[in-house]
Amino acid sequence: MSSPIFTTPDEVEAAFYAALAHADLDRMMAIWSEDDEVVCVHPGSIRLIGLVAIRESWRQLFASGARITVSATHPVRWSNLMTAVHTVHQHVHVEGDDRLHPPIIATNVFARGALGWKMVMHHASPAPDMDNLHSNDSPHIIH
Template sequence: MAKTIFATPDDAEQAFYEALTQGDLDAMMAVWSEDDDVVCVQPGGSRFTGLAAIREAWRQLFASGMKIRVRTSHPVKTQAMLIAVHCVLEHVSIEGEDTMAPPMIATNVYSRGAQGWQMILHHTSPAPDTDGLLLQETPRIVH
């Protein structure tokens, strides 16, 4: 099977959140760089380094059967020739639950190489001050 090539960091990010929502491990791992220095920090504070550890963390989450829905908002994006950093708010809901959790803050870092844009870091943590975050100016692209 040919590796998916993402032409832009936005394409890679869209694929990441689609894979998360669908619970699709192969699609999730297609977004990640095969570099040994990739890092994923999940909301509970666990840090996974390296592709094998990241794959296993996502496998466990998807195997739980929990159906996660994520909508992003308030993006702040910085991009150079070979690296892009996206900071977004993640609005997460769990299928079957009536309550919506407070937003999470996510930083996604992508690098551009021969295989297009790929994720090298995903870090999500709880937002400490939801009201202050939502009052800040909305979508920005910083170059």
């Protein structure tokens, strides 16, 4: 199976969310750069470096049987000729679970290479509880 050639970072991002929705490991891995230094951080998890670790994390998630649909909103995008950074709010729906889950803030980084655009980093973190955040007098910025 040949790897798709993505002509824009938006195409890669759409393919990422489609692979996630279909729990398709081959499609998920086709969006990643073959660079040894690719990075993925799932919400509340450790930093994974390299395709082997990233593939295994997605394999485990997809094998769990949970079907996840993510809608990305509030995009902020930055790009140049070789690199693109997208940060979004992800609204996650797990099939069979009618609870409203808090949003996740994700950063997706893409690099342009000889074979088009590929993902080099995905970092997702739970959004802070804004109600409690505003009522607390402590600083809200850690670094």
